[in-house]
Amino acid sequence: MKNIITLTGDIGSGKSTVAAVLRDKLGYAILTTGSMLRELAARQGITVLELNKQAMSDSQVDRMIDGYIQDLNARGDQKLILDSRLAWHFVQGSFNVFLYVDPLAAGRRVLAHNRPEEAHTDVHDAMRNNLHRRELENERFETLYDIQCDDLSNFHLVVDTTWASPESVAAMIVQAYRQRDPGPAGINGYLCPKSLFPTKDIRDLQGSDAEAADKASADAAGPDEPGLHPAFPINVVRLGHYFFIRDGHARASRALRQGLLYVPCRISPAEAAVHPAGVNEWEEAHGFTFASYPDERGEPTLR
Structure with missing residues (x-):
């Protein structure tokens, strides 16, 4: 390279x-x-x-x-x-x-x-x-x-x-x-958790399988490396100009609570309609507001 x-x-x-x-x-x-x-x-x-x-x-x-x-x-x-x-x-x-x-x-x-x-x-x-x-x-x-x-x-x-x-x-x-690998180009995303829209209600996360991945990521990161380990990326889909969590809501929530600037993400294009869920509750639970909001096509809409 x-x-x-x-x-x-x-x-x-x-x-x-x-x-x-x-x-x-x-x-x-x-x-x-x-x-x-x-x-x-x-x-x-x-x-x-x-x-x-x-x-x-x-x-x-x-x-x-x-x-x-x-x-x-x-x-x-x-x-x-x-x-x-x-x-x-x-x-x-x-x-x-x-x-x-x-x-x-x-x-x-x-x-x-x-x-x-x-x-x-x-x-x-x-x-x-x-x-x-x-x-x-x-x-x-x-x-x-x-x-x-x-x-x-x-x-x-x-x-x-x-x-x-x-x-x-x-x-x-x-x-x-x-740290680059001179292989073919692929996706390796580092996105801010404040840019990731939920597709699950935050009340559905407690006790879910995602919490096990959350804990595994924390254990892999170690006590001197707070955050999410690259071996446990959040899976997101991209629709238009926005990113939506496919898998990893608990990890994204943890990253927001920790105030992390970046989380490792595996990004794929949206192959079907994507619908954010519980956006207001997600913002309230984590004390922030998204920079802007998508419509059903992933285009920005004003609130």
């Missing part, structure tokens, strides 16, 4: 900031396509969203950026951090990371950046623009390269940035990167 980390993920997930922290921790150089897109948009006097719409009918924008990234395969053993939507696809032998963020949290972050090429009226407008821009990019790359950019099985590591500082996110990436 090359000494190259590729970063992609949701708009507003903090890719550029995390890349900078990784640079300081590892001493790697950074290459970013996000800055290239913003510069191209600024030159034309349009927004990044408008540039993405333009690129739907003009592939030259993508070809210029992607050709440069592809050339990295012939440049030897460089130590790089690539902040790029498609580097995971083009660079052979890289360690591929996807950064997730809750849609509304992403809207707040993007609005706070106040970039002149990204005009938003409020946080909800920023959220909608983020999601629309992401949708346009995904459609374009599927047309050009026949790939699914939001398929998490393309990545070695999925990290939730919604509730974490860039330093905490980078530390998780460095830990996984140094």
